[in-house]
Amino acid sequence: MNRLYVSLLLGLMIMLQASASEIKLENFQADTSVVAVERGVDTFMNACHGCHSLKYVHYRDLASFGIDKDRIAAWRGDSTLDSAMSSLLSDEAALLSFGRVPPDLSMMIRAREGGASYLYSYLTGYYLTPDGKTSNHFFPLTKMPDALEISTATDPVKRSAILGQAHDIVSFLSWASDPHEAERKSLGYYVIVYLIVLTVLLYNVKLQVWSRLKD
Amino acid sequence: MANRIISWIDHRFPLTSFIKHELTDYPTPRNLGYWWNFGFLAGFVLMLQVLTGLFLAMHYKPDASIAFDSIQHIMRDVNYGWLLRFMHSTGASAFFLVIYIHMARTLYYGSYRAPRELMWWTGQGLLLLLMATAFMGYLLPWGQMSFWGATVITNLFRATPFIGDQVVVWLRGDYSVGDDTLTRFFALHYLFPFLIIGAVVVHLVALHSVKSSNPSGIDLADKDNIPLHPYYTSKDFFGLGVFLIAYFIVVFYFPHSVLEPANNVPANPLITPDHIVPEWYFLPFYAILRSVPNMVGGVVAMALSVMIFAFMPFLDRSRIPGGGRYRPVYRILFFIFMLDIFVLGYVGFVPPTDETIAIGQAATIYYFGSFLLLPLISKAEDKWLFKRGLPPKILALIASEEKEKSKRRQR
Numbered sequence: 001m002n003r004l005y006v007s008l009l010l011g012l013m014i015m016l017q018a019s020a021s022e023i024k025l026e027n028f029q030a031d032t033s034v035v036a037v038e039r040g041v042d043t044f045m046n047a048c049h050g051c052h053s054l055k056y057v058h059y060r061d062l063a064s065f066g067i068d069k070d071r072i073a074a075w076r077g078d079s080t081l082d083s084a085m086s087s088l089l090s091d092e093a094a095l096l097s098f099g100r101v102p103p104d105l106s107m108m109i110r111a112r113e114g115g116a117s118y119l120y121s122y123l124t125g126y127y128l129t130p131d132g133k134t135s136n137h138f139f140p141l142t143k144m145p146d147a148l149e150i151s152t153a154t155d156p157v158k159r160s161a162i163l164g165q166a167h168d169i170v171s172f173l174s175w176a177s178d179p180h181e182a183e184r185k186s187l188g189y190y191v192i193v194y195l196i197v198l199t200v201l202l203y204n205v206k207l208q209v210w211s212r213l214k215d
Numbered sequence: 216m217a218n219r220i221i222s223w224i225d226h227r228f229p230l231t232s233f234i235k236h237e238l239t240d241y242p243t244p245r246n247l248g249y250w251w252n253f254g255f256l257a258g259f260v261l262m263l264q265v266l267t268g269l270f271l272a273m274h275y276k277p278d279a280s281i282a283f284d285s286i287q288h289i290m291r292d293v294n295y296g297w298l299l300r301f302m303h304s305t306g307a308s309a310f311f312l313v314i315y316i317h318m319a320r321t322l323y324y325g326s327y328r329a330p331r332e333l334m335w336w337t338g339q340g341l342l343l344l345l346m347a348t349a350f351m352g353y354l355l356p357w358g359q360m361s362f363w364g365a366t367v368i369t370n371l372f373r374a375t376p377f378i379g380d381q382v383v384v385w386l387r388g389d390y391s392v393g394d395d396t397l398t399r400f401f402a403l404h405y406l407f408p409f410l411i412i413g414a415v416v417v418h419l420v421a422l423h424s425v426k427s428s429n430p431s432g433i434d435l436a437d438k439d440n441i442p443l444h445p446y447y448t449s450k451d452f453f454g455l456g457v458f459l460i461a462y463f464i465v466v467f468y469f470p471h472s473v474l475e476p477a478n479n480v481p482a483n484p485l486i487t488p489d490h491i492v493p494e495w496y497f498l499p500f501y502a503i504l505r506s507v508p509n510m511v512g513g514v515v516a517m518a519l520s521v522m523i524f525a526f527m528p529f530l531d532r533s534r535i536p537g538g539g540r541y542r543p544v545y546r547i548l549f550f551i552f553m554l555d556i557f558v559l560g561y562v563g564f565v566p567p568t569d570e571t572i573a574i575g576q577a578a579t580i581y582y583f584g585s586f587l588l589l590p591l592i593s594k595a596e597d598k599w600l601f602k603r604g605l606p607p608k609i610l611a612l613i614a615s616e617e618k619e620k621s622k623r624r625q626r
Contacts, residue, residue, distance in 0.1 A: 056287045106287070110471065111479035177479075178471075180290075180297045187298075188467025192460060199456030206449040213245065213441065 025138070026124070028117040030174035031167070032182065034066045040172025041067065043165045045075050047147045048105065051094065054085035056106035057176045065179070098143050109170070109177040116174050123166040126151040237423060242440035243447050244429035250324075251427065252454035253317040258415065259455060260310045265408050267303040271296075275355065277401035279394035282357035283481040301470040307349050308473045309462050311496035314342060318524070323549050325531065325538025326428035332528045334425065337418040339525045344414060346497070346521070348407040351400040353494065354392075358478030363491045365400070366392045371504075374514040391484065432536025433616040490566045499556050502563035506572065506579040516579065523586050530586055533593040535600060536616060541609050544596040548585055555581050 041062060059076045063069060076083070087102075094101045112118045118138065125137040126146035134151050136142050146152075150162045175181070224230045274293050276285040289296035318338070321327055327335035354365045369386050373379040388395030429435060441447075465472065473495075477488045493501050503520045507513035531545075539546035555578050562575035605613075 056284075056291060061291075107479045110474075111476055113476050115471075115476070184297065184301075184467055184470075188463065191463050191467065195456060195460045195463060199453065199460060202449070202453040202456045206453045209445045209449040213446070 025114050025117040026121045028120040028167075028170060030116050030171045032171055032175045036168055036171045037065065037175050038067045038071065040168035040170075040175075041075065042071070043169050044172055047165070048169065049085070049087050051087055051089050051098075051102040053087045053102075053104045054106045054176055055104050057085050057179075058082060059085065061179060065175070100143055102144070105173055105176070107177050109174050116170050119173065120166055120170045123148060123169065124150055124163060128152065238444040238448075239442055241423065241443040242437070243427050243443045244431075244435045245439055245441045245446075246429050246431065246435070247427065247447070247450075248430060249450075249454060250316070250320040251429075252451055253313050253320065255451040256313045256455065256458050257310070257317055259458075260306055260313055261408070261411060261415065264303060264306045264310060265412075267299050267306060268405075268408070270299050271303055272405065275401075277355065277398050279357060279397050279482070282355065282397060286356050298466070301466045305462065305466045305470060305473055307352065308494070308496065309458075309465075310345065311349070313458075314345060315496070318342070319553065321428075322524075322527070322552075323539045323546075324428065324430055325432055325533075325536065325545075327527045328432070328531070328536070329528070330425050331421075331428055333421045334418065335528065336525055337414060337421060339522070341411060341414050341418060343521070344407055344411050348404060348411065349494070349496070351404040351407070354397060354400045355404065356478060357397060357482045358475075359480045359482055359486070359488050360475045360478040360491070362392055362482035362484065363488055364493055365396065367491055368493075369396075371510075371514045371517075374511040393484075430537060430540055431612055432538060432540065433612050434619050436615070492564060495560065495564075498561075498563035499559035500563075502559040502575045503579045503582065505563070505567060506575040516583075520579075520582060523583070526586065530589040531593050532590050533597040534613065535597060535605070535609065536612055537609075541605075542593075542596055542600065544592060544599075548589075548592065552582075552585050555585070 058081075059072055059079065060081045062072050063081065072081070076085075089102070091101045109115050109119060114121075122136065122138045122142075125139075126134055126148075127137065128151050129135050134146050148162045148165055150159065150166075153159045153162055221231060225232070271289065274285065274289045274296060276282055286300070289300050291297075293299075321335065321338070350365075350368060354361045369383055369392065372382045372386060375382045384390060386396075387393070388399055426434070426440075475492070475494075492498070500517050500520055504513045504517040507516045533542060533545070535541050539549045558574065558578045559582065562571050562578060565571055567575075
């Protein structure tokens with residue numbers, strides 16, 4: 001009887017899982033090592049920062065993460081180390097050229113269903129329609145131009161270079177949306193190992209105390 | 216020296232006798248299973264939420280223009296702010312999970328039966344307070360789901376007869392959810408936990424008057440009771456360890472699973488999210504709300520779906536103790552009811568289509584039907600079980616309960 005309930009519940013959970021993802025996203029694993037993030041910032045500064053801000057990320061955060069000071073100095077130009085990575089495009093100018101203000105990207109990975117996988121699929125999802133217009137498989141209504149120019153790249157070497165760039169940008173944005181992730185996961189390891197040891201001890205205390213009871 | 220200090224205190228305050236009466240001599244049935252751990256866990260999670268919330272409140276700014284930024288400040292700049300915030304957001308889900316299991320145990324074993332009706336009703340009050348606290352807390356990050364969730368739910372109060380519109384404005388402090396709503400929800404979100412603590416004290420006073428229920432469903436003879444401390448304290452702490460492992464796995468490795476992506480976008484009154492979903496712990500009730508085509512009817516059905524649990528002591532007409540343990544029909548009804556709640560939760564989660572609306576309506580009818588038909592079903596089951604002949608063990612339980620009852624009446 002019990003097995004029946006369990007299998008019913010499992011069936012329900014599988015149903016929930018299946019309905020959660022309707023569009024097939026590229027499965028993306030972020031590489032949040034300093035090297036990958038540093039490459040990501042570089043690509044981001046060239047391809048995205050013209051329009052998109054990162055208002056919750058400061059240049060000093062890059063430094064404390066371990067990115068080379070000279071490179072940070074080159075990226076930030078006249079801004080101080082303490083300033084946020086805001087873009088130079090004003091809201092008015094953005095409205096004029098795109099019809100809307102490009103969203104801030106600090107939380108973008110966390111602000112979309114599918115997270116990093118969605119963003120990677122979106123960035124690499126541009127294609128040319130038969131009548132020569134650019135569209136996107138994952139967000140057909142997007143106002144953003146094909147910044148990485150993947151829709152016109154036909155050379156396989158160039159395409160894989162663009163995929164690499166997209167990978168770096170999304171890795172950087174993954175770090176930017178959750179900068180304490182590495183610390184969180186390493187601290188969690190110690191906390192949980194400690195709790196397992198403690199719980200085993202508590203179980204033995206419980207057994208010992210209860211062994212005093214006679215039937 | 217220590218003895219002298221204690222006797223000095225005991226002269227002025229009932230310290231030793233309190234510990235004796237409520238802990239070391241407090242009689243607890245010896246046959247409690249692990250399902251009886253969840254009351255203690257609920258108290259622990261309450262303390263966890265109060266403490267993490269206190270430290271979050273030191274850095275949070277309840278102002279619509281900077282609330283979202285202040286959460287990011289906590290997550291990025293405050294020392295271990297991310298830990299406090301993830302513990303608090305995961306703690307909210309953990310609280311509901313623990314409370315729902317606590318309630319399911321009460322329903323399964325029929326622990327709401329006399330003389331524990333007041334335990335059940337104070338618990339029902341606690342559930343309402345918890346729901347209100349969670350709902351107001353969810354507005355504070357000031358994300359899209361915060362804003363639109365609060366808009367939808369406060370809007371439901373339009374169903375109040377005659378003064379509906381005024382009530383909505385009164386709740387929000389404005390014609391739409393805005394800065395005034397945020398500041399008052401923050402104030403109330405800080406107040407309500409203390410109301411909960413007060414209600415928990417009442418819940419515990421009632422508990423220590425009627426004592427714990429147990430799987431047999433009747434009050435055990437004195438020889439089958441053991442002191443709370445050290446037997447159940449050791450068992451509760453072991454259970455707490457298991458709980459903390461599960462809780463911290465979520466906090467450290469899956470903290471985003473309890474946070475809605477849309478809530479990482481700042482609140483924007485001009486853009487409605489694709490579909491507004493409440494947190495998982497409200498989904499079944501939300502599904503019931505949506506299953507009734509008429510708004511007032513939906514609100515009434517939703518309110519009733521939460522409050523109807525309070526009627527259980529009247530609806531269950533069976534004389535057999537132990538709930539699902541000794542009553543096969545009740546046991547099957549219990550498990551189908553649990554399944555029904557999962558179905559409702561699923562319906563509340565997905566965007567409505569003709570199919571899911573139909574499933575939701577069927578599940579809603581079943582939900583209320585299982586309460587409303589319970590008097591008939593439990594009576595019939597009672598008759599059938601007595602006619603078929605109960606095992607002597609259960610007859611003995613009923614007889615000894617009758618004896619206990621008449622003893623109490625004589626007193």
